[in-house]
Amino acid sequence: MLRQISLGMVGLVVGGILTIVGFIAYFILDNATLNLVGFFYGIPILLGGLALKASELEPAPYSQPTSEAIVALRDRQATATQTQIRKDVTRFRYGQSAHLDTSLKALKLSPTDEECPMLQSIRETETDGAYTLVLQFESPFFPAQAWKDKEQKLTSFFGPGVRVEVTALNDELVEVALIATPVAGETPVVA
Template sequence: MLRQTSLGTLGLGVGGALTLIGFVAYFSSNATLNLVGFFYGIPLLLGGLALIASELKPVPYTQPTPPAIAELRDQQATTTQNQIRKDVTRYRYGQSAHLDSSLSHLGLSPTNEERPELIGIRETQIDAAYALILEFNSPLISLETWQQKQAKIEGFFGPGIRVQLTQPVERQIEVALITAPPAQPQATD
């Protein structure tokens, strides 16, 4: 629940209320409430404004996750898949875009203007395995460029993940992070 709450909005609301109480107390000569309003309200109000200015909103789920897929996630999802899902579905502060450092490391973000934008996620099942689908708006990075980076993407998000890239519509790329079973050691005779 706290992950879905904007700390900036919370700071702005509480700070604004305390500041208002402080001003009312100042004009009614109530020194105690006046101090609370000025010493706590104004800093909270300014902190809330600063957080809102640097706020990155959560990425929405484009489809609700069915209970069967949630159960499959609990059984199969890797630590990386869970971390990505949790990170992009909560408010972030001080970042310019979701997964910006990952895209930069993978060579898929030459500049801020060219960087693909994560616009949604969904969870599904592909070949009896849990899959986390990252939906990117990618007008300046082509599917061919993404495909050239596929091995690097798998290495970056792995182990235990295979990547499937698709382009459902023009300018949109879907990156499916699919749980891969661990490699079984070969028995020797």
């Protein structure tokens, strides 16, 4: 739940309230204690909130709701990599230009920040009885064929227990499906 709360917005609201209380205390109430709270706490918190808001990367939205059957399948089959990716992209991030930017750079799918594919949405589904996490990227600088050529590298990168399938939706939209391939005796990750 806390992953869905913007720290930048919290800083703006709390800092704004404290700053306003400080100004009211200074100009209207002549209350030195409230005045100090506003100036010494409110303004720095407000500025911190502004800084966080400026560097904030919003969570990737789900393109469709996840059914209870898929959640149960996730609980049984999801790998640590799938769970980590799902948790990382569905929370606020700070100081990053795009979700999974370091992974995309390591895979040579993003040579510069300007050319980095942008994660548009995610969804959880089932593929032939296996839990699947689908990442939809807007990728204007890397055609679908470039993604398709890296399918094997993506599989080994996100690897063990994950098979990757790339699907082109159009010239600029690509879906990357991370499909669980459970190994006998492997303990699933509970999310």
